[in-house]
Amino acid sequence: MMRTPVTEMFGIELPVFAFSHCRDVVVEASRAGGMGVLGAAWMTPDELEVALKWIDEKIGGRPYGVDLVFPGTFAADADEDDPQRLVPQGHRDFIGKVIDRAQIPPLPAEDAAQFNRENAAKMRMTPLESERALEIALRHPVKFVVGAMGVPPKHVIDRVHARGIKVGGLIGAVKHAVRQRDAGVDVLIAQGSEAGGHVGRISSMVLWPQVVDAVAPLPVLAAGGIGRGRQFAAAMALGVAGVWCGSIWLGTRESELNPEMKQRMFGAASEDAVVSEALTGKPCRILKSAYTEAWDQPGAPKPLTFPLQSILVGEPLRRAERAHRLDYWTYAVGQIVGDMKSETSVRQIFADLLTEYVAAVDHVTELTAEAE
Amino acid sequence: MMRTPVTEMFGIELPVFAFSHCRDVVVEASRAGGMGVLGAAWMTPDELEVALKWIDEKIGGRPYGVDLVFPGTFAADADEDDPQRLVPQGHRDFIGKVIDRAQIPPLPAEDAAQFNRENAAKMRMTPLESERALEIALRHPVKFVVGAMGVPPKHVIDRVHARGIKVGGLIGAVKHAVRQRDAGVDVLIAQGSEAGGHVGRISSMVLWPQVVDAVAPLPVLAAGGIGRGRQFAAAMALGVAGVWCGSIWLGTRESELNPEMKQRMFGAASEDAVVSEALTGKPCRILKSAYTEAWDQPGAPKPLTFPLQSILVGEPLRRAERAHRLDYWTYAVGQIVGDMKSETSVRQIFADLLTEYVAAVDHVTELTAEAE
Structure with missing residues (x-):
């Protein structure tokens, strides 16, 4: 008390x-x-x-x-449901290639369409x-x-x-x-x-x-x-x-965080919680991964503005998560992640x-x- | 106690x-x-x-x-005293132009030579x-x-x-x-x-x-x-x-900090203490100025490695200070600068x-x- x-x-x-x-x-x-x-x-x-x-x-x-x-x-057209039309082709190609190169399988076409509709609705x-x-x-x-x-x-x-x-x-x-x-x-x-x-x-x-x-x-x-x-x-x-x-x-x-992501967090140092615009288009502290690093490479496009970046990256990140390729996923977390070492409880x-x-x-x- | x-x-x-x-x-x-x-x-x-x-x-x-x-x-040649030979011409041209454009007068030739010798000796x-x-x-x-x-x-x-x-x-x-x-x-x-x-x-x-x-x-x-x-x-x-x-x-x-710089610090917000490689070539938190911003412009060269960057920028910064153009100077300071509002004493x-x-x-x- x-x-x-x-x-x-x-x-x-x-x-x-x-x-x-x-x-x-x-x-x-x-x-x-x-x-x-x-x-x-x-x-x-x-x-x-x-x-x-x-x-x-x-x-x-x-x-x-x-x-x-x-x-x-x-910023974006509120009447537009199709994320493919909301974001530039060059950005879609860039992130698509990153995920393809990692040999992460695509979502089944129907799942992808539904996921993108829902994601765009949430983010927009x-x-x-x-x-x-x-x-x-x-x-x-x-x-x-x-x-x-x-x-x-x-x-x-x-x-x-x-x-x-x-x-x-x-x-x-x-x-x-x-x-x-x-x-x-x-x-x-x-x-x-x-x-x-x-x-x-x-x-x-x-x-x-x-x-x-x-x-x-x-x-x-x-x-x-x-x-x-x-x-x-x-x-x-x-x-x-x-x-x-x-x-x-x-x-x-x-x-309810993906249990594999929990494990990644338990192994992370504070330095691994990086500020990046790769997830939302605004500076956002998230766990470093092959995905976040792809956006820091020379030649990578500048992330889109919020919320278009979230709409763009929804599907590729969903692919990585679904394929258990958490090395290509990310999640918002602060520098305190370096102190999180094993599963505990709220109490x-x-x-x-x-x-x-x-x-x-x-x-x-x-x-x-x-x-x- | x-x-x-x-x-x-x-x-x-x-x-x-x-x-x-x-x-x-x-x-x-x-x-x-x-x-x-x-x-x-x-x-x-x-x-x-x-x-x-x-x-x-x-x-x-x-x-x-x-x-x-x-x-x-x-990294640099320890026997080389002439900073003009230690740093690339392109970098010298870039920062020289930034300071020239601000109409900051050059140092008298003799002062410049002596300053550069001393600065290189200290930094190197x-x-x-x-x-x-x-x-x-x-x-x-x-x-x-x-x-x-x-x-x-x-x-x-x-x-x-x-x-x-x-x-x-x-x-x-x-x-x-x-x-x-x-x-x-x-x-x-x-x-x-x-x-x-x-x-x-x-x-x-x-x-x-x-x-x-x-x-x-x-x-x-x-x-x-x-x-x-x-x-x-x-x-x-x-x-x-x-x-x-x-x-x-x-x-x-x-x-003993330049009194005009003290005044700039008393007017600064915490956001004005930025991390930049422009002063030393390593990430260094310093007061934002027209000088630090010049290095963030598109087309600016990547700062040199430490201590070459310090050797490079010694003379242009000395020129700015000498001309009372503190808007083109900088100095290391932390985010606490936002709380420093007027002159006080150590005691x-x-x-x-x-x-x-x-x-x-x-x-x-x-x-x-x-x-x-």
Whole structure:
């Protein structure tokens, strides 16, 4: 039991937020006294409804959140379903050849067509579609709606607030934090450059206190580089109201991540979590692989803009995964991957976080008794 | 007064190490209860002797250190003094045109020749020259000899140890930490990617605990992103024995940094401290300027290898500085530059570090009392 502005805000025991695309992680995190936040940005409306219903059945009334994307503008033609027409032929040829050369078999033609339709529909998110996802979320007892990218539109924030629900926003720079605060966001998640997924350039150590000071008294959650209790303690010392972890849940038994990919992560060093535009078209920290390296070779085309790159690479990556060629797959993960060594559980991570947190704080308390 | 393995090792009051090229910063840091470490890597033997003599006169018998480079191999011809012959014509033309286009006047021919001779001599460091610097340092009551780059050779470590002096080494990755530990280094300085100067890719938040665990019980100093007491407290919570700061001293009145450059730093955001190979040929975090951006333009040549790039760019940068065109100059600085807002003093920084450190620890101690 710790008391901070966010434990008060949400009625939770520990200021630990677990971002995950896996419903079991969300449930277990909330049951462990923290708060699970479902990464729903790329779910179809049907998938989201199923996941939230499942969560409601298992979570025992504990609070949880949903992470969505509220796009401002959108580059590609919203009426176009065929990814083959959305992306340039040269890019398709390049990545096709990379995967062919690795002797990874194509998908059966029918699977490929269906996969591409679904992938394009997910990735080609429009404001209308994200608001449809929000409406589904609001039919469930969600307590926290987080915008994964950019400032949510005013009418979205108003709609969520009208239901008594808090709004969060992920940011990687002070100026974005101020913009979100001014738009009415209740909790900022300040994400350092060591985080997995879309990242800014400022490290957690420098970014967190800057954001805390810039938006005070608004509560700030610390994200990026947190996998153990010492980092949890360091974050609290830097002045945040709680921590937001994503990568560490990938290695739990509750995680639905491809088990072969879990093994690759357990063998990876922090240096293997590289920033690349190869997955989405935006700088995104992902696990290095033959796929990411192909885009760094001389002569490789520049990745397309977001979300066209995601539409382009969906099928080749699906081929690699299906053929168990995880050396050609990738997945978003932060530098903390170097500390993930074997499968664990959400509950065990919470226990370890808290034990090491207390030891770390006892350690600095002793040092400081002599300093005063 | 704090007690950690490094305060015990060096007989200092606070585990705060101040890396600086400015002798006044070294003296003031040691007098404030920490330990100044003179960055002497690019000093001539005469300059080093003068600086150490001055330090000895002012420091009142307090311990201090010296930071040197012990190069393994060296790429360029050690007998060649003329930088015009060391670097390719195409590179010289490129950077010459950039500076000409900015209408920055050339140096007087005689000044240019002398500057280039001196610059090449400094940058073109050979093992023999660095050991000559070491011999000068060992004539003074230095307590800490730090290798700024790579593992010092065994005979260097033995020579320093034979005098009862401790050896430190800067590293940015766990595998380098282990290599230095195995070579007999006494204190490791784990430098996160947010630091100024030559950097690795792992952030402080992730790197420090990894290094602490990998080399325990060897003491580790935390470097990269530390400019205030909350960061000092976070570092200690992450398990290090002390902190190593470099950038924050640049903005003090004791710093000999070009005053116009100080002003540029006070106006800079953390995003302006960019990793570039434009200054030395190795990834080095420096202040963004028209000079660094010129190397990022399409068509710009790839920077030369270290130390040829330093030899190449010495004269154009000297021209920019001399013409008060600091928009075309640059200097190594970490992301903490975003927190440096006006001139202060070494003593004030120590006072602020300690005050905020104590407040941060009190804060987490209170939180944890409820957690236990």
